[in-house]
Amino acid sequence: AEKDSSLIISRFQEYLRINTAHPNPSYYEAADFIASQAKSLSLDSQILEFVKGKPLVLLKWTGKNPSLPSILLNSHTDVVPAEHHKWDHPPFKAHLEPSSGNIYARGSQDMKCVGLQYLEAIRKLQASGFRPLRTVYLTFVPDEEIGGHDGAEKFANSDLFKSMNVGIVLDEGLPSPTENYRLFYAERCPWWLVIKATGAPGHGAKLYDNTAMENLLKSIESVRRFRAAQFDLVKAGIKAEGEVISVNMVFLKAGTPPLRGFVMNLQPSEAEAGFDIRLPPTADAESLERRIAEEWAPATRNMTFELGQFKQRASIYDKSGKPILTAIDGSNSWWALLEDAIKNANGKLGKPEIFPASTDARYFRELGVPAIGFSPMANTPILLHDHNEFLNKDEYLRGIDIYESIIKAYASYVEPTKDEESRTEL
Numbered sequence: 001a002e003k004d005s006s007l008i009i010s011r012f013q014e015y016l017r018i019n020t021a022h023p024n025p026s027y028y029e030a031a032d033f034i035a036s037q038a039k040s041l042s043l044d045s046q047i048l049e050f051v052k053g054k055p056l057v058l059l060k061w062t063g064k065n066p067s068l069p070s071i072l073l074n075s076h077t078d079v080v081p082a083e084h085h086k087w088d089h090p091p092f093k094a095h096l097e098p099s100s101g102n103i104y105a106r107g108s109q110d111m112k113c114v115g116l117q118y119l120e121a122i123r124k125l126q127a128s129g130f131r132p133l134r135t136v137y138l139t140f141v142p143d144e145e146i147g148g149h150d151g152a153e154k155f156a157n158s159d160l161f162k163s164m165n166v167g168i169v170l171d172e173g174l175p176s177p178t179e180n181y182r183l184f185y186a187e188r189c190p191w192w193l194v195i196k197a198t199g200a201p202g203h204g205a206k207l208y209d210n211t212a213m214e215n216l217l218k219s220i221e222s223v224r225r226f227r228a229a230q231f232d233l234v235k236a237g238i239k240a241e242g243e244v245i246s247v248n249m250v251f252l253k254a255g256t257p258p259l260r261g262f263v264m265n266l267q268p269s270e271a272e273a274g275f276d277i278r279l280p281p282t283a284d285a286e287s288l289e290r291r292i293a294e295e296w297a298p299a300t301r302n303m304t305f306e307l308g309q310f311k312q313r314a315s316i317y318d319k320s321g322k323p324i325l326t327a328i329d330g331s332n333s334w335w336a337l338l339e340d341a342i343k344n345a346n347g348k349l350g351k352p353e354i355f356p357a358s359t360d361a362r363y364f365r366e367l368g369v370p371a372i373g374f375s376p377m378a379n380t381p382i383l384l385h386d387h388n389e390f391l392n393k394d395e396y397l398r399g400i401d402i403y404e405s406i407i408k409a410y411a412s413y414v415e416p417t418k419d420e421e422s423r424t425e426l
């Protein structure tokens with residue numbers, strides 16, 4: 001068993017060492033690695049290219065009854081860039097610290113761990129002689145970190161996906177610093193907003209109203225008041241992180257950079273700021289839009305705004321106007337099955353949550369397919385997109401056992417007949 005686990009860890013390190021960071025991810029290397037793993041498990045494997053240069057690996061473990069709705073285990077192969085010199089260990093070395101057992105690498109939490117844990121769980125299930133009743137698919141998709149438009153979005157909207165008859169999707173979640181795993185049934189929706197102010201340029205020594213800078217600063221003050229009010233709800237424990245609207249200023253642009261420290265006596269005629277806004281599916285989108293038009297970028301203050309550039313202004317509602325979320329009540333058996341499977345493997349669970357950022361799960365939920373966000377990392381600090389991202393090797397191994405339990409429960413799930421259902425109700 002000791003030898004098994006050291007092989008499991010080496011395979012994880014091997015995947016982590018493939019540099020799939022934007023803006024130049026080594027997608028083919030990752031795809032080849034996954035395909036070779038799939039081969040060792042005798043899974044059917046296909047490399048799809050919805051967009052040239054962006055391979056998506058689709059694996060299939062055929063069930064005994066392939067006519068039943070299938071299971072889809074999704075993960076993305078890309079990772080965000082790392083500032084190498086700010087890390088204690090190089091981000092693509094996958095260094096295993098002997099004293100702690102921590103494995104340092106970009107992607108160790110987000111989310112190469114999950115992708116390989118699915119495969120290792122299947123390896124264990126196969127070794128135990130288990131055969132799935134339902135077909136289990138795995139996708140290793142590109143481009144999640146830049147929006148998923150050339151990856152999961154194209155795949156979810158393909159005829160191929162339709163033909164797969166997917167009943168449930170599992171995708172990424174977040175680590176938990178406590179012993180409780182976290183489950184996500186929905187996610188916030190991104191709105192990327194740019195506001196722009198204009199005003200009369202003038203001498204830097206002159207005090208006058210309506211400069212671009214002054215106009216923009218008034219907006220920023222208003223945005224910050226809103227931000228603080230939302231954040232206070234979280235700090236007071238009234239709302240969870242995913243239940244409020246977050247707004248963060250992500251860029252400021254004004255003045256001519258070469259002027260800095262050289263000639264600083266010009267008040268610019270234009271100034272702009274960018275904000276990353278995230279709305280929970282239950283938010284009032286119309287009222288936020290009104291707030292943007294009336295308070296954050298009012299025409300009366302010579303301001304304009306752009307919302308939904310970069311394709312980031314997804315709707316929080318489905319076609320019938322209902323918020324996009326996966327049911328967690330009795331209408332969705334996959335939810336209870338997942339909770340039970342985790343508990344059966346001795347995992348503890350926190351309250352169901354709304355994912356604070358965006359994942360590829362939204363493309364499946366938009367189609368009405370239930371999707372649950374879960375990354376089995378308890379007792380782990382949240383280091384996604386941060387320096388020194390790591391995952392402890394024992395936590396990684398434990399996650400494999402958790403997936404073994406989940407995949408077994410999902411792949412062998414038989415829906416109760418109408419008869420049995422009415423009997424349980426009695």
Ligand SMILES: CSCC[C@H](NC=O)C(=O)O
Pocket residue numbers: 144145146147148190312357358359
């Ligand atoms: C909004 S599209 C980019 C998706 C990205 N996902 C993970 O961080 C995110 O910013 O949430």
Ligand SMILES: [Zn+2]
Pocket residue numbers: 076110111144172
């Ligand atoms: Zn991710």
Ligand SMILES: [Zn+2]
Pocket residue numbers: 080110145384385
């Ligand atoms: Zn990410």
